[in-house]
Amino acid sequence: MSRIVRVGNVLVGGGNPVSVQSMTNTKTIDIPATLEQIDRLTDAGCDLVRVSVPDFESAQAIKEICSSSKIPVIADIHFDYRLAVESVKNGAAKVRINPGNIGQEWKVRETVKVAKEFGVPIRVGANSGSLDRSFGLYDKPTALAESALAQVRILESAGFEDIVISLKSSSVSETVSANEYLFEKTDYPLHLGVTEAGFGLDSTVKSSIGIGTLLLKGIGDTIRVSMSGDPVQEIEVGLSILRSLGLRKGVDVISCPTCARAEIDVESLARKVKSWVGNIEDDISVAVMGCVVNGIGEGKDADIGIAGTASGGVIFLKGEIVEKVEKRNLESRFRHWFDELLSGGDR
Ligand code: SF4
Incomplete structure (x- = not known):
């Protein structure tokens, strides 16, 4: 089992729930825009948020961002150790640095000194896009892992072990x-993600396979789905990965693919249900099925479900029909039963 690292009020590693991260794509110096995005990420279920700190003004902006954010803020630093030091002093709950590009050893030691003083962990890691050439003799996965381990050794030699590692x-x-290679070599918590995964469907598929494969093997303590566009999508996909693996509670919406027997618009009703669900943490499943021929049977394990009929639909709880509804009342009655279930009325 990995060791535990504390990031603000979130424990990473050691069997704690796998946390979901994202990164803002606003200018960090635009404090209102950054905080607005962090709020939306928080509402979507984000556990940890990272912001870029490319300059001193951003490191100063971190102060207000950290004090207003409801979730721990991680500072992303490259090259200049002073930005890391300033960010930690201004409230960053973790810093992500590359000791290799921070430069001389004393600069790394200065960063470590402040991180220790403030109880702030450091994430190091390697990305395929910026891999040090000195690891060129290894195959790519081993080179990534060995490059990260070299960074870990720099921190360890500075007396620092409050470390999270990422390989992307x-x-x-x-x-x-x-x-997999790294998991065999170290017990530091691992941050998982497929980098530059694209947008929409491509990112969802790549991230789900990459992150999901590792989590199924018991590897990984915190995840980030990388997706171009609104970062809230990263959280939605990340949480969906965790829910599908049984690693996170939440409402699971099941819907049939539809066929010639379908009597209702399954997709639009399933989308509606998804919008009711929001960030509810109740562990319940909701089935939206096109017809009663297979729908009730296939959805019988669901806590609540609806299946289309020629005149409307039937609502069922654990496979037992509780109401037959006309087409025009389909959505409102289903919502009624859904709310009942959430309030504990029928569980
Ligand atoms: S539940 Fe009915 S409509 Fe949906 S795929 Fe099965 S048979 Fe077709």
């Missing part, structure tokens, strides 16, 4: 192999 490649198989 834009290749799913490289990400999986690299993390």
Whole structure:
């Protein structure tokens, strides 16, 4: 089991729930826009949020961002150790650095000194896009892992062990192999993700396979889905990965693919249900099925379900029909039973 690292009020590793992260894509110096995005990420279920700190003004902006954010804020630093030091002093709950590009050893030691003083962990890691050439003799996954381990050794030699490691490649198989290799070599918590995974469907598929494969093997303590666009999507996909693996509670919406027997618009009703669900943490399943021929049977394990009929639909709880509804009342009656279930009325 991995060791535990504390990031603000979130425990990472040691069998604690796998946390979901994202990263803002606003300018960090635009404090209102950054906080607005962090709020939306928090509402979507984000546990930890990372912000870029490319300059001193951003490191100063971190102060207000950290004090207003409801979730721990991680500072992403490259090259200049002073930005890491300033970010930690201004409230960052973790810093992500690359000791290799921070430069001389004393600069790393200065960063470590402040991180220790403030009880802030450091994430190090390797990305396929910025891999040090000195690891060129290894195959790519091993090179990624060894490059990260070299960074870990720099921190350890500075007396620091409050570390999280990430290995990311834009290749799913490289990400999986690299993390498997690292998992055998260290007990530091691992941050999983497939980097530059694209947008929409591509990112969802790559991230789900890469992160999911590792989590199924018991590897990984915190995850980030990388997706171009609104970062809230990263949280939605990340949480969906965790729910599908039984690693996170939440409402699971099941819907049939539909066929010629379908009597209702399954997709639009399933989307409606999804919008009711929001960030509810109740562990319940909701089935939306096109017809009663197979629908009730296939959805009988669901806590609540609806199946289409020629005149409307039937609502069922654990496979038992509780109401027959006309087409025009389909949504409102289903919502009624859904709310009843959430309030504990029929559980
Ligand atoms: S539940 Fe009915 S409509 Fe949906 S796929 Fe099965 S048979 Fe077709």
